[in-house]
Amino acid sequence: MKEFARKQREENRIVGLVPTMGALHAGHLSLIKRARQQCSSVVASIFVNPTQFSPSEDFSKYPRNLPADTEKLESAGVHCLFLPEAKEIYPQGYSTYITVEGLSERLEGRLRPGHFRGVSTVVMKLLQIVQPQFAYFGRKDAQQATIISRMAKDLNLDSEIVVCAIQREPDGLAMSSRNVYLNVTDRQAATVLHRALQAAQLLLQNGIRDASSLQAAMHRVLKEESRAKVDYAEIVDAQTFEPLTHINRTAYVLIAAKFGETRLLDNMLVDFSDTGQLTAEL
Numbered sequence: 001m002k003e004f005a006r007k008q009r010e011e012n013r014i015v016g017l018v019p020t021m022g023a024l025h026a027g028h029l030s031l032i033k034r035a036r037q038q039c040s041s042v043v044a045s046i047f048v049n050p051t052q053f054s055p056s057e058d059f060s061k062y063p064r065n066l067p068a069d070t071e072k073l074e075s076a077g078v079h080c081l082f083l084p085e086a087k088e089i090y091p092q093g094y095s096t097y098i099t100v101e102g103l104s105e106r107l108e109g110r111l112r113p114g115h116f117r118g119v120s121t122v123v124m125k126l127l128q129i130v131q132p133q134f135a136y137f138g139r140k141d142a143q144q145a146t147i148i149s150r151m152a153k154d155l156n157l158d159s160e161i162v163v164c165a166i167q168r169e170p171d172g173l174a175m176s177s178r179n180v181y182l183n184v185t186d187r188q189a190a191t192v193l194h195r196a197l198q199a200a201q202l203l204l205q206n207g208i209r210d211a212s213s214l215q216a217a218m219h220r221v222l223k224e225e226s227r228a229k230v231d232y233a234e235i236v237d238a239q240t241f242e243p244l245t246h247i248n249r250t251a252y253v254l255i256a257a258k259f260g261e262t263r264l265l266d267n268m269l270v271d272f273s274d275t276g277q278l279t280a281e282l
């Protein structure tokens with residue numbers, strides 16, 4: 001891969017990296033499409049990163065389907081598929097980890113200790129190996145994308161982090177590799193996440209800005225679905241992930257909930273134009 005990266009630089013190619021853990025769906029392919037628009041050489045990586053899973057999580061049973069993934073990436077026009085092995089990323093004696101402080105301790109970080117340390121470390125390594133000018137991440141994992149952007153800024157990385165829109169199923173469920181774990185009943189129940197965000201969106205569009213009203217509206221919708229075991233429904237500053245009581249700057253409305261054994265995330269980005277006009281994007 002290092003050789004490929006060197007050749008791309010020699011040929012003055014603009015390299016884009018799309019890191020994934022495989023089990024690809026249209027969400028991943030939207031990142032590839034975006035990369036293809038901006039870059040002359042698109043690298044997709046598939047690596048199920050052991051360091052971001054805790055011992056109790058689903059590392060060994062995480063969905064893997066390399067033949068189908070390869071076909072999807074080829075049809076999407078990827079120029080290079082990077083499939084590192086664990087011993088290549090973490091050779092014997094490996095001992096260097098990246099921690100983005102503060103941001104990594106909140107919400108997902110609090111519920112999944114060590115998760116973002118694993119994510120930041122592997123992304124840093126992929127960026128070092130591939131040396132892309134651009135790297136693409138989905139807003140579906142908003143805290144992850146914010147942590148990676150912070151790391152790139154703090155460590156003066158040459159790669160620009162591009163955060164792409166959430167791709168959804170026709171009924172609103174955010175696409176995720178973990179959706180395949182859902183049985184028919186939980187798959188139906190999981191649409192409640194999108195409906196809860198829509199309830200908050202409606203209030204925002206009607207001028208409501210206080211976080212407690214939005215949270216109450218989300219919890220009302222979430223309560224109607226007894227299969228949803230809610231971890232949080234929070235409103236945070238989009239840079240720091242500190243809770244907001246009043247939405248007066250760029251913010252995320254974030255939900256995490258479990259359906260059976262499957263934990264799902266969803267969010268809405270709340271932004272303001274220069275004229276102060278609010279947008280709430282699902």
Ligand code: AMP
Pocket residue numbers: 019020021022026027028030031136137138139140141164165166167168174175176177
């Ligand atoms: P994963 O394979 O789950 O690690 O995801 C790889 C990348 O795809 C991450 O940057 C995710 O945020 C992104 N991604 C996953 N699901 C979606 C989605 N529904 N829409 C957009 N991007 C997504």
